[in-house]
Amino acid sequence: MRLSRAFLPTLKETPAEAQIVSHRLMLRAGLIRQTSAGIYAWLPLGLRVLRKVSEIVRQEQDLAGAQEILMPTIQPAELWKESGRYDDYGKEMLRITDRHDREMLFGPTNEEMVTDIFKTYAKSYRDLPRNLYHIQWKFRDEIRPRFGVMRGREFLMKDAYSFDIDAEGARESYRRMFRAYLRTFARMGLKAIPMQADTGPIGGNLSHEFIILAETGESVVYLHKDLLDFDVLAQDPTGTGDPSPVVDFWTSRYAATDEKHDVAAWDAIPAESQVTERGIEVGHIFYFGTKYSKPMGLTVSGPDGTPVVPEMGSYGIGVSRLLAAIIEAGHDENGIIWPDAVAPFACAILNLKPGDAAADALCEQLYAALPGEAVYDDRGERAGAKFADADLIGYPWQAIIGPRGAAKGIVELKRRATGERLELPLEEAVAKIKASIA
Amino acid sequence: MRLSRAFLPTLKETPAEAQIVSHRLMLRAGLIRQTSAGIYAWLPLGLRVLRKVSEIVRQEQDLAGAQEILMPTIQPAELWKESGRYDDYGKEMLRITDRHDREMLFGPTNEEMVTDIFKTYAKSYRDLPRNLYHIQWKFRDEIRPRFGVMRGREFLMKDAYSFDIDAEGARESYRRMFRAYLRTFARMGLKAIPMQADTGPIGGNLSHEFIILAETGESVVYLHKDLLDFDVLAQDPTGTGDPSPVVDFWTSRYAATDEKHDVAAWDAIPAESQVTERGIEVGHIFYFGTKYSKPMGLTVSGPDGTPVVPEMGSYGIGVSRLLAAIIEAGHDENGIIWPDAVAPFACAILNLKPGDAAADALCEQLYAALPGEAVYDDRGERAGAKFADADLIGYPWQAIIGPRGAAKGIVELKRRATGERLELPLEEAVAKIKASIA
Numbered sequence: 001m002r003l004s005r006a007f008l009p010t011l012k013e014t015p016a017e018a019q020i021v022s023h024r025l026m027l028r029a030g031l032i033r034q035t036s037a038g039i040y041a042w043l044p045l046g047l048r049v050l051r052k053v054s055e056i057v058r059q060e061q062d063l064a065g066a067q068e069i070l071m072p073t074i075q076p077a078e079l080w081k082e083s084g085r086y087d088d089y090g091k092e093m094l095r096i097t098d099r100h101d102r103e104m105l106f107g108p109t110n111e112e113m114v115t116d117i118f119k120t121y122a123k124s125y126r127d128l129p130r131n132l133y134h135i136q137w138k139f140r141d142e143i144r145p146r147f148g149v150m151r152g153r154e155f156l157m158k159d160a161y162s163f164d165i166d167a168e169g170a171r172e173s174y175r176r177m178f179r180a181y182l183r184t185f186a187r188m189g190l191k192a193i194p195m196q197a198d199t200g201p202i203g204g205n206l207s208h209e210f211i212i213l214a215e216t217g218e219s220v221v222y223l224h225k226d227l228l229d230f231d232v233l234a235q236d237p238t239g240t241g242d243p244s245p246v247v248d249f250w251t252s253r254y255a256a257t258d259e260k261h262d263v264a265a266w267d268a269i270p271a272e273s274q275v276t277e278r279g280i281e282v283g284h285i286f287y288f289g290t291k292y293s294k295p296m297g298l299t300v301s302g303p304d305g306t307p308v309v310p311e312m313g314s315y316g317i318g319v320s321r322l323l324a325a326i327i328e329a330g331h332d333e334n335g336i337i338w339p340d341a342v343a344p345f346a347c348a349i350l351n352l353k354p355g356d357a358a359a360d361a362l363c364e365q366l367y368a369a370l371p372g373e374a375v376y377d378d379r380g381e382r383a384g385a386k387f388a389d390a391d392l393i394g395y396p397w398q399a400i401i402g403p404r405g406a407a408k409g410i411v412e413l414k415r416r417a418t419g420e421r422l423e424l425p426l427e428e429a430v431a432k433i434k435a436s437i438a
Numbered sequence: 439m440r441l442s443r444a445f446l447p448t449l450k451e452t453p454a455e456a457q458i459v460s461h462r463l464m465l466r467a468g469l470i471r472q473t474s475a476g477i478y479a480w481l482p483l484g485l486r487v488l489r490k491v492s493e494i495v496r497q498e499q500d501l502a503g504a505q506e507i508l509m510p511t512i513q514p515a516e517l518w519k520e521s522g523r524y525d526d527y528g529k530e531m532l533r534i535t536d537r538h539d540r541e542m543l544f545g546p547t548n549e550e551m552v553t554d555i556f557k558t559y560a561k562s563y564r565d566l567p568r569n570l571y572h573i574q575w576k577f578r579d580e581i582r583p584r585f586g587v588m589r590g591r592e593f594l595m596k597d598a599y600s601f602d603i604d605a606e607g608a609r610e611s612y613r614r615m616f617r618a619y620l621r622t623f624a625r626m627g628l629k630a631i632p633m634q635a636d637t638g639p640i641g642g643n644l645s646h647e648f649i650i651l652a653e654t655g656e657s658v659v660y661l662h663k664d665l666l667d668f669d670v671l672a673q674d675p676t677g678t679g680d681p682s683p684v685v686d687f688w689t690s691r692y693a694a695t696d697e698k699h700d701v702a703a704w705d706a707i708p709a710e711s712q713v714t715e716r717g718i719e720v721g722h723i724f725y726f727g728t729k730y731s732k733p734m735g736l737t738v739s740g741p742d743g744t745p746v747v748p749e750m751g752s753y754g755i756g757v758s759r760l761l762a763a764i765i766e767a768g769h770d771e772n773g774i775i776w777p778d779a780v781a782p783f784a785c786a787i788l789n790l791k792p793g794d795a796a797a798d799a800l801c802e803q804l805y806a807a808l809p810g811e812a813v814y815d816d817r818g819e820r821a822g823a824k825f826a827d828a829d830l831i832g833y834p835w836q837a838i839i840g841p842r843g844a845a846k847g848i849v850e851l852k853r854r855a856t857g858e859r860l861e862l863p864l865e866e867a868v869a870k871i872k873a874s875i876a
Binding site for chain 1: 439443444445447468471473474477478479480481482485488503505506507508509510511512513514529530532534536537540542544551554555558559568570575577579581591592
């Protein structure tokens with residue numbers, strides 16, 4: 001993308017309404033723009049990151065055996081009356097009346113709808129186990145939306161729903177999602193810690209939150225230091241096979257949110273292994289048995305022909321929220337520092353002197369060598385403005401090309417995360433950048 | 439995907455509520471399931487096609503220089519009051535009141551919102567031209583939703599919005615989208631004919647509908663036979679450069695919907711060149727000047743410093759509707775016939791005797807050779823049921839593998855569209871299938 005023709009607006013001023021750093025940076029870097037309280041439009045750079053994050057989530061769901069569907073945003077109220085949640089949900093549910101005076105709602109979650117869909121087709125124990133997920137916009141009418149996409153009203157969520165013939169099967173589905181979640185966050189360069197959690201309005205008796213550590217996190221968490229050293233991608237490189245070793249490993253050390261903190265257990269941990277940090281919730285998984293399948297009449301015939309009510313779980317990842325969490329965990333005073341896996345573009349090509357024949361030619365060569373992975377800052381701005389924008393947006397690499405280097409065919413590469421600088425011939429610079437994408 | 443573990447449900451009975459063939463086939467083949475009147479969930483196969491169709495739309499928008507953003511589904515009513523359309527839109531607009539009694543709505547289109555967003559950032563003539571698009575769910579509260587996703591209430595639309603400094607620039611943007619639309623539909627195997635159209639609630643004075651010919655189409659169209667022979671992908675293979683020759687070519691022959699039919703002009707065409715057919719609208723483009731930019735206060739400073747009100751156009755493709763249109767244009771008595779470019783999977787592997795060692799081994803080899811492009815029917819169903827399901831769903835290829843052929847390493851390939859059958863060794867079968875994907 002050539003910046004002279006692109007719609008990648010950055011803001012010089014810090015918007016007054018933004019209280020946390022990720023919100024400020026997302027507005028300033030031109031990732032999002034507010035359209036109503038707690039509702040945002042995604043501008044080109046923000047959308048690119050949102051799609052990369054979504055794609056990692058999708059790949060790991062698929063690897064874990066879940067199958068993608070897409071449920072609509074608007075749901076009929078009747079389904080929620082069947083489960084008994086219609087009245088429970090209160091004012092957070094955006095209730096809608098259509099032209100025929102039918103009660104509808106903008107879905108905040110999909111337990112009821114997916115159970116109803118699955119019921120149409122699943123007839124026998126042979127139709128189990130199944131896990132269906134979708135990545136869809138949800139709405140929760142927060143009384144005080146704030147912190148940008150961290151606590152918005154319209155937000156993108158991945159929610160998966162597992163159906164099993166019995167409790168042991170359901171726990172296996174739960175363990176597979178548990179591992180998939182660890183892998184998903186690790187691939188985005190995040191350290192997410194699973195913590196036992198309350199089940200809240202979803203219900204059930206087994207639940208974990210996945211929490212990312214960040215100084216600016218919304219709540220305090222307590223964990224054993226060992227958890228910081230576990231690397232799920234090294235522990236279980238394929239992500240297939242029995243998930244139990246990974247789950248057992250991660251649940252064998254103390255980790256708790258403020259709500260669930262057990263002071264006696266905490267005090268039993270050696271002081272040098274106690275870590276108290278702030279955290280941001282990015283995922284939440286639940287096993288809730290027959291809480292929805294039973295009232296909604298989902299049964300299948302078991303191996304002996306008698307009806308069985310499937311055991312269910314649900315598994316959520318806040319996809320749009322993840323962008324804010326990634327920024328909270330990775331930024332400095334100059335702007336965002338994207339992990340390679342989710343950066344909007346791998347590289348910004350900064351032409352320090354548009355119009356200089358050698359600089360123009362080298363920039364064009366580099367740009368052509370990185371299709372879809374580079375923005376080319378060909379604007380007639382001064383060099384300082386280009387550096388500032390590239391730092392603010394946080395491309396992992398900056399390729400700085402001026403007349404002097406260009407005359408010798410040399411590209412100066414700057415790594416955003418470390419500030420490290422390398423002077424390389426074109427081909428080596430391309431190889432360096434491509435290696436970080438793969 | 440192995441059918442024994444997949445959620446790809448087909449229905450034997452034709453659902454009584456489905457009046458048109460695409461609706462019947464989408465329900466029977468397990469592409470969609472209704473969740474409310476005019477609202478559908480997309481099951482795995484339907485979602486795969488929806489994403490392939492979306493991706494072709496996206497690629498052609500990008501090629502034409504449009505930039506992708508994503509606006510939210512929920513819009514504030516104030517924007518629509520600024521443009522004057524809030525009252526005009528009537529009951530088709532799904533109006534919503536949030537918990538703070540603010541008037542909101544589920545967007546049926548985005549002229550107001552995109553103008554408001556663009557206004558924040560565009561300051562100078564150097565910020566033009568720009569074309570911003572998104573692919574997002576829309577809602578129109580049809581009084582009588584019917585024909586499945588052909589006329590649903592919640593539907594996926596691609597809508598693009600161009601901003602130009604003057605009328606000539608706006609007409610150039612219009613021509614670029616005109617060509618992009620022809621290319622988009624052609625790549626999906628569709629013959630779409632642009633026809634002059636009324637501008638309706640969008641407004642403006644230049645507009646074309648893109649209409650696909652199908653016996654089961656919703657309205658009658660009249661066109662010159664020459665238009666059926668034009669192939670835009672051959673006429674203008676790169677899709678870049680000046681779009682005028684393509685636009686002039688396609689607008690030089692008679693083509694009109696019933697509404698715009700000009701009997702005198704029609705009668706002037708030799709009878710052997712007159713084609714009267716039924717058609718389905720799949721795209722609609724508009725040039726409407728300053729209809730939104732002016733009341734909403736969008737101005738930029740021109741080259742001489744004086745304020746200029748940008749000229750705008752908008753460009754819609756009914757993405758979810760396209761699936762129904764593709765099926766209306768491509769089916770037979772046994773089911774859907776997907777064009778290669780949008781098929782959910784290129785090939786169904788039909789194992790006629792699961793448990794036979796040679797058949798199982800050959801199926802597994804073929805399945806491994808087509809990652810992500812094959813479903814493997816490994817169910818314990820009789821062969822007839824497998825043939826029927828594969829015909830119904832309409833994979834472009836069926837690889838039929840039984841004990842006899844497998845013993846010789848031979849795959850029987852059936853081409854769904856023609857019924858042609860080939861007996862090939864594994865590697866040649868793989869090459870044949872892969873050639874149709876590329």
